[in-house]
Amino acid sequence: MKLGSFFTPKNICAAGGLLFSTYFYNKYPAYAASFGYLKSGATVKPHPDKEYKGGEDALVIKERMISVEDGVGGWTEAGYDVAKYSKQLMGLISGTYDENPHFTPKEILTEAAKHTTEIGSTTAVIAILDADERTLATTNLGDSSYLLLRHNTHEYPRGNWLKMYRSLEQQHYFDCPYQVGTHGDHPYKANDEVHSVVHNDIIVMATDGVWDNTFDEEVIKVIEDSTTETGNLEDPQKASQKIAEIAFEHSHDENYESPFQVSSAASDKETRYGGKKDDITVIVSQIKLE
Numbered sequence: 001m002k003l004g005s006f007f008t009p010k011n012i013c014a015a016g017g018l019l020f021s022t023y024f025y026n027k028y029p030a031y032a033a034s035f036g037y038l039k040s041g042a043t044v045k046p047h048p049d050k051e052y053k054g055g056e057d058a059l060v061i062k063e064r065m066i067s068v069e070d071g072v073g074g075w076t077e078a079g080y081d082v083a084k085y086s087k088q089l090m091g092l093i094s095g096t097y098d099e100n101p102h103f104t105p106k107e108i109l110t111e112a113a114k115h116t117t118e119i120g121s122t123t124a125v126i127a128i129l130d131a132d133e134r135t136l137a138t139t140n141l142g143d144s145s146y147l148l149l150r151h152n153t154h155e156y157p158r159g160n161w162l163k164m165y166r167s168l169e170q171q172h173y174f175d176c177p178y179q180v181g182t183h184g185d186h187p188y189k190a191n192d193e194v195h196s197v198v199h200n201d202i203i204v205m206a207t208d209g210v211w212d213n214t215f216d217e218e219v220i221k222v223i224e225d226s227t228t229e230t231g232n233l234e235d236p237q238k239a240s241q242k243i244a245e246i247a248f249e250h251s252h253d254e255n256y257e258s259p260f261q262v263s264s265a266a267s268d269k270e271t272r273y274g275g276k277k278d279d280i281t282v283i284v285s286q287i288k289l290e
Contacts, residue, residue, distance in 0.1 A: 036131020041237030085120025121181025142177035151231030174267035
């Protein structure tokens with residue numbers, strides 16, 4: 001049977017399978033000196049069974065742009081290494097942004113996807129800072145997500161960091177996300193947002209290996225513990241590592257009532273207990289506008 005007549009997004013998801021390989025940056029750029037930039041750090045923890053190959057997630061970090069991609073592991077049972085697709089798309093997203101810095105995130109994703117040649121599909125999130133307009137534009141296709149947090153300078157409501165926005169996950173059905181790529185969803189189905197931002201706002205962007213195993217409140221607690229009284233995030237790399245460690249620990253805990261377990265219980269599928277072992281990729285970025 002031809003691939004096109006069988007591997008719809010639904011069948012790709014249903015195929016299951018573990019993650020194989022990945023491509024990601026081992027070093028992250030030094031903080032930029034120009035006005036308006038993202039002070040960023042990231043951590044990647046591959047699925048334990050595929051650690052020797054690095055997993056299938058990919059990411060991009062630039063002065064004013066960040067992005068994560070999560071290759072859909074169901075392609076493995078079809079005989080394809082989806083890491084090649086997520087890696088290629090990552091490179092194309094990076095190159096498209098460099099050549100067209102005024103493109104919207106959705107335009108970047110759409111243009112990059114046009115030029116992929118590998119077989120596979122992936123979820124994707126892109127965020128771009130416009131320092132002049134003091135906005136953060138995003139596009140999100142699938143179940144990788146991001147939090148936008150703001151330092152609380154008022155006594156009430158209590159809490160050092162306020163959740164300004166949590167991106168919406170897109171799924172065809174439980175555990176089958178929207179995805180760009182071979183037989184996937186058109187990038188124009190991605191959800192777009194434009195956020196007004198202020199100096200020291202923080203974005204936590206991650207693949208579902210984080211969000212399936214970590215509640216938002218746990219992520220916010222890490223940010224609270226990693227910032228000064230004035231809201232400065234001194235080491236985003238350490239903050240990202242702590243979030244990844246929490247997600248990794250939860251993913252191995254069969255007795256943990258994870259977000260994934262809560263979601264499965266709310267679906268028409270059989271409840272899947274405990275955490276979910278998966279690739280874990282997280283970027284923590286603080287917006288610098290002063």
